[in-house]
Amino acid sequence: MAKLVGEYHHKLDAKGRVxxxxxxxxxxxxxxxxxxxxxxxxxxxxxxxxxxxWVDSLFASKGGYKPTLLEHERARRVLNSRATNVEIDSAGRxxxxxxLRDRAxxxxxxxxxxxxxxxxxxxxxxxxxFINGFDLDALFN
Numbered sequence: 001m002a003k004l005v006g007e008y009h010h011k012l013d014a015k016g017r018v019x020x021x022x023x024x025x026x027x028x029x030x031x032x033x034x035x036x037x038x039x040x041x042x043x044x045x046x047x048x049x050x051x052x053x054w055v056d057s058l059f060a061s062k063g064g065y066k067p068t069l070l071e072h073e074r075a076r077r078v079l080n081s082r083a084t085n086v087e088i089d090s091a092g093r094x095x096x097x098x099x100l101r102d103r104a105x106x107x108x109x110x111x112x113x114x115x116x117x118x119x120x121x122x123x124x125x126x127x128x129x130f131i132n133g134f135d136l137d138a139l140f141n
Contacts, residue, residue, distance in 0.1 A: 004028075004114030009124065012108050016101055017093040020045075021112060024119055025092050034096060034121075035083040036103045041126055043096065043104045045086075045119040054118070055079050096121070 008021040020028070033051040037044050038058075046054060058079070059065040059072060066072050086094045096106070109124035122130070 003116050004119055005116070006114045007127075008112045010110055010112055012096070012101070012106060012110055013093075015095065016098060017089075017095045018110060018112070018121065019091065019093045020088060020119070022092065024112070024114065025088060028088070028119075030088050032086050032088065032094065033083045034086050034094070034100060035079070036100060037120065040120075040130075041103075041105050041123070043100055043106075043121040045094070045121065046117070050117050051083060 004024055004027060006021065006023065010018050010021075012018050029047055031048060033046045033048055035044050035046070035051070044054075055076065056065060058075075062072070065076065084097055084100060086096070088094055104121065104123065105126065106121065106123050107125070111122045111124050111127040113120040113122065113127070
């Protein structure tokens with residue numbers, strides 16, 4: 001898969017569908033997984049294998065996933081329960097459930113952001129607040 005990059009402004013329709021940018025559709029398979037971001041108020045969209053890799057990476061600092069540890073089993077259960085399988089339709093849209101839209105506080109205007117191995121979907125106002133409040137200069141000091 002090519003690295004996903006860029007910022008694209010789109011609208012959610014009345015049924016909770018949003019068009020993915022054509023640049024992303026060229027790189028992504030038809031079947032995807034959407035989940036709530038763990039530390040931001042947005043959604044993550046992954047290829048199925050990338051989602052599994054992301055879940056596994058969350059356990060890396062704990063020595064990897066250990067199914068015999070109750071805490072690991074519970075955490076994995078929660079992560080998987082928050083994910084939804086979606087399919088890109090013939091118009092290039094994915095449908096986002098009302099539950100996920102509520103969790104990410106998505107309104108009609110959204111921003112779709114490429115973040116290397118996944119796509120993020122942000123409410124446009126929240127994205128503007130995030131991007132305007134981020135000090136990129138701090139990275140270079």
